[in-house]
Amino acid sequence: EIVLTQSPATLSLSPGERATLSCRASQSVNGYLAWYQQKPGQAPRLLIYEASNRAPGVPARFSGSGSGTDFTLTISSLEPEDFAVYYCQHRSNWPHNFGQGTRLEI
């Protein structure tokens, strides 16, 4: 099974700064990589699918890139509401594992 490793575990930044979150797969996921945001007490929310496609309603400051085994979620200028936990997930084959998450904190 494919293992996803996210880094860093915690990222401490301020509003207005740029955030770069990484997700590395143990083998190629053929571009089938998604990113989710989860705030406390809420269900996860899809941000990015197939590595670089923004989900409907997701602000343009969120972007995804990468291919093969290395992927990045970038938030160009942090807003206060962006401080949350972010997960990557693949659907290249079964099981559709998640990464362990990156906590983005102020």
Next chain:
Amino acid sequence: EVQLVQSGAEVKKSGGSLKISCKGSGYFFDSYWIAWVRQMPGKGLEWMGSIYPADSDTRYSPSFQGQVTISSDKSINTAFLQWSALKPSDTAMYYCARQDDAFDTWGQGTMISVSS
């Protein structure tokens, strides 16, 4: 509007059985996989398994194979997750999600608390 509505929170004793539900609306239920995701208190997301309601094709994570059963009833647009013998370690929030290009729609979650 595409929506998944899950059944309510449960408090159970160890060894008991349980079946929780996830009802879809606003889309053709048969045509999308439904996934179940566990989140233990303070922890990350774990994919448990998925079902395709049109033919009940079901895939499980190796971590959950044999521990839970995923099923669906397409006549009522509902997917289910069940346990035959709960353990305290099953205490968690459980989410269902519609699977298209990714998990694009999520249920509100069902909190399961299991005491010994």
